Amino acid sequence: MKKISKYISFILPLFLALACVEEYALDALPPTEADANFTFQPTEENDNIVRFTADGDFFMMNWDLGNGQTAEGKVATGTYPLAGTYTVTLTIFSAGGSVSTSREVVIAETDPLLLDRPIYNMLTGGASAVEGKTWKVDASRSAHFGVGPNPVGAAGNFPEWYQAAPFEKEGSGMYTDRYTFFLDGFGFRMETNGFVYLNANQGGSFPGAFDPGVGDLSAPYTAPDNLRWSLVETEGALPELTISNGGFIGYFAGGRTYQIVRLEENELFLRFVDQSNTELAWYVRLIPEDFDPGAEPEPEPEPEPQNPDVSFTLDDLVGNGRKVWTLKPAAGAFGVGPNPGSDEWFPTGVDVSGERACLFNDLYIFNSNGEYEYDAQGDVYGEPYLGISNACQPESSLAGTAGAAWASGTHAFSFTPGTPTELPKITVTGTGAFIVLPKAYNGGEYEAGPPRENESVTYDVIGYDETTEELTITIRVASTSIYWTFVLIPVND
Known part of the structure; x- marks a missing residue:
């Protein structure tokens, strides 16, 4: 026989003997104020820290400690830095309903240490x-x-x-x-x-x-x-x-x-x-x-790249005339943070390629004739600024929305080689042209579509591994430090 829950405060002894109980009896009596009685006393550490103890034991016991604090359970502790009278209320819940009991707690002296x-x-x-x-x-x-x-x-x-x-x-x-x-x-x-x-x-x-x-x-x-x-x-x-x-x-x-x-x-x-x-x-x-804020010491300027850590050329971008890139399905490949390469704010080191598979299958294609293609592979990750709800869904959902221009399409691109003081840059141009994240542009993010006509968006190349061909790009989307960073890898077209 299953053990009878202590949550039931009233039930016939004869019924206990004859049946197993899994749910509260429909005719259970409501609790009384006496059932919600409680005692209290100062703790040993401080007279202004008070411990409250309920007389009974019910499946739900909620405390309002009269000082802005709340608590749950049979025992609760309240802190009262200021002298005064506080009304403490215990509410209990049983099979038959709920009831509350209140008592006043008088704190004789203010304790500056608690403040x-x-x-x-x-x-x-x-x-x-x-x-x-x-x-x-x-x-x-x-x-x-x-x-x-x-x-x-x-x-x-x-x-x-x-x-x-x-x-x-x-x-x-x-x-x-x-x-x-x-x-x-x-x-x-x-x-x-x-x-x-x-x-x-x-x-x-x-x-x-x-x-x-x-x-x-x-x-x-x-x-x-x-x-x-x-x-x-x-x-x-x-x-x-x-x-x-x-x-x-x-x-x-x-x-x-x-x-x-x-x-x-x-x-x-x-x-x-x-x-x-x-x-x-x-x-x-x-x-x-x-x-x-303007009176604060100016933050240390970001060190100028000394160019060798980012050796990336137009040939690396377009390959033998046409090169297809996609997001790397791994942690750190898609995120936003206060610095280039950071995903401190999202997704904080988590691999989201599984839950956003429709984003990680997108293709970004660069051709030696200056043509840039975006291929969503039939699905997109929706967000309200696109005119569709959050989730992976068919690319056809964009049809007729303010975000339709961000669907698969062909645009133009240009490449700026790096120098001893400047990172290499990739710029895509066209209405709805972007790499990875439609809403991100230089200095801002779209709150709603459509995108501005014939817009150019520039991404800094902050890393390239010649062995694995992993390409890391970033875009600053605010006057303060907010950067989206993406890691791309080549795929067989």
């Missing part, structure tokens, strides 16, 4: 910052705002599907809003300067919402006073920052909880899930209000 944490100090400026620390969206930086998949894709916590260009959302309200975090009382102040930027699906919640001309909506909004912030750190997960009801940061997509991807003295990079489409995660990057 002196690096993550608090970075966010608020620390105890000495009486006026708090004010942040603004880093409008001058590429990818200060963008969107990617939820759950996180192979690219990690990066807006791989769309990255805003510098000042792209000027006029939306995003760049004029300010966000101040105070350590004292965990206060939060949101200064909207008249209006805010929000997802188009949230317009119904903001009277007077209007089209700012840069996508989505803006709306007049004054944030309430006495807002608060809370922060929860869970082992193995990104810290979660929550703003109390009525406040938000940067761009409103329905929620007020943000994962902190990166927090440094002069950078706050947040990720948050779109509440109207939970398959999307938005990203926003902020800097302190008084921080001037």
